Amino acid sequence: MARKALITGTTGQDGAYLAEFLLGKGYEVHGMVRRSSTENFERIAHLRGRVTLHQADLLDQLSIVELIQKVRPDEVYNLAAQSFVPTSWVQPLLTGEFTGLGVTRMLEGIRLVDRSIRFYQASSSEMFGAVREEPQNEHTPFWPRSPYGVAKVYGHWITVNYRESYGIFACSGILFNHESPLRGKEFVTRKITDAVARIKLGLQDKLRLGNLDAMRDWGFSGDYVRAMWLMLQQDQPDDYVVATGEKHSVREFVELAFQHVDLDWRDWVEVDPALFRPAEVNTLRGDASKARRVLGWEPTVSFPELVRMMVDADLARVRREERGQVRD
Numbered sequence: 001m002a003r004k005a006l007i008t009g010t011t012g013q014d015g016a017y018l019a020e021f022l023l024g025k026g027y028e029v030h031g032m033v034r035r036s037s038t039e040n041f042e043r044i045a046h047l048r049g050r051v052t053l054h055q056a057d058l059l060d061q062l063s064i065v066e067l068i069q070k071v072r073p074d075e076v077y078n079l080a081a082q083s084f085v086p087t088s089w090v091q092p093l094l095t096g097e098f099t100g101l102g103v104t105r106m107l108e109g110i111r112l113v114d115r116s117i118r119f120y121q122a123s124s125s126e127m128f129g130a131v132r133e134e135p136q137n138e139h140t141p142f143w144p145r146s147p148y149g150v151a152k153v154y155g156h157w158i159t160v161n162y163r164e165s166y167g168i169f170a171c172s173g174i175l176f177n178h179e180s181p182l183r184g185k186e187f188v189t190r191k192i193t194d195a196v197a198r199i200k201l202g203l204q205d206k207l208r209l210g211n212l213d214a215m216r217d218w219g220f221s222g223d224y225v226r227a228m229w230l231m232l233q234q235d236q237p238d239d240y241v242v243a244t245g246e247k248h249s250v251r252e253f254v255e256l257a258f259q260h261v262d263l264d265w266r267d268w269v270e271v272d273p274a275l276f277r278p279a280e281v282n283t284l285r286g287d288a289s290k291a292r293r294v295l296g297w298e299p300t301v302s303f304p305e306l307v308r309m310m311v312d313a314d315l316a317r318v319r320r321e322e323r324g325q326v327r328d
């Protein structure tokens, strides 16, 4: 019989890549989606009919318990969250509810229905914040710099705690930034590649950005969902850093993206102080040697390949939109 996976956040970037990956492994895939007045399934449109969608919400404990009871999954991947860092200053309480307490609601669902269900928690390198050492590994102390980062630290430790308290096979994946053509357009990489495409095609004349000096360890989402699955296939539950080990500045990303379409970024980019954050995470670089050693995980997409992949995908999409074939 096919193994069953339940994914929260199926409509998000990672949810779409993970659903496709698990289908490829022969899983029966179930996705939790929250109710909205308009459908928001673009990222999984190509998987319609192959993923079973269920309405539930991270804010609603009973909906989660009933969903787990109905699906009876072998594995639960908790990817749902309020995931945009700037919004976490505007809505700190809601971010705490979704991104922090939402994790406990998922774990409580497992505890009440079936403690043998394996659980993956989408933890984040944002937890390292004002980094205590470089590169960051599983033992680096956390110093989160946003309400989002604080909520993720809670989510991480409650995952560890349910493992220690109830023996649940619960893993926390501490993933560094990962991107793709499916990345939300407010995140810096996609904001840049969307703008590059629109500027190249004469549809936009400026790109306003915040802190160009921030450095991130950027990988490809398609690679990172494989690490999530690998964590749940081990004999013992554990926590893992997933990263490329390389860091680049926002400025370098911008430079490469414009260069790819033969433009000079300095002609198009303006720095807007309004886009600076109240507290910034200046630099992140991960040490994924444990994931490499134990899980046999390796990233397959380099930084320049990632930039080119995203620019090319946005160019193709904007061209299609302009021909009136697609609107999003």
Ligand code: NAP
Pocket (backbone or CB within 6 Å): 008, 009, 010, 011, 012, 013, 014, 015, 032, 033, 034, 036, 040, 056, 057, 058, 059, 078, 079, 080, 081, 082, 083, 084, 098, 122, 123, 124, 125, 174, 175, 176, 177, 178, 179, 184
């Ligand atoms: P994303 O594209 O923003 O997707 C977030 C998902 O969560 C969406 O499907 C969203 O549904 C869902 N969601 C939000 N609030 C919900 C609620 N109350 N109930 C049910 N679903 C809800 O995020 P992503 O980039 O795929 O990231 C996946 C996870 O990994 C997140 O937890 C994120 O914080 C974490 N993470 C991401 C990165 C990264 O670089 N991408 C790195 C480390 C950790 P709607 O479509 O309805 O909004």
Ligand code: GDD
Pocket (backbone or CB within 6 Å): 083, 084, 085, 123, 124, 125, 126, 175, 176, 177, 178, 186, 187, 188, 189, 191, 208, 209, 210, 211, 212, 214, 215, 216, 250, 275, 276, 277, 280, 281, 284
């Ligand atoms: N979004 C955005 N927009 N960021 C900008 C801009 C801009 O116009 N200009 C500069 N930046 C800088 C931010 O200040 C930050 O230092 C960096 O670009 C990356 O910002 P984001 O792409 O928004 O990602 P993030 O690092 O804050 O958070 C992402 O990665 C985390 C893992 O470290 C999100 O995916 C989180 O959900 C994830 O946990």
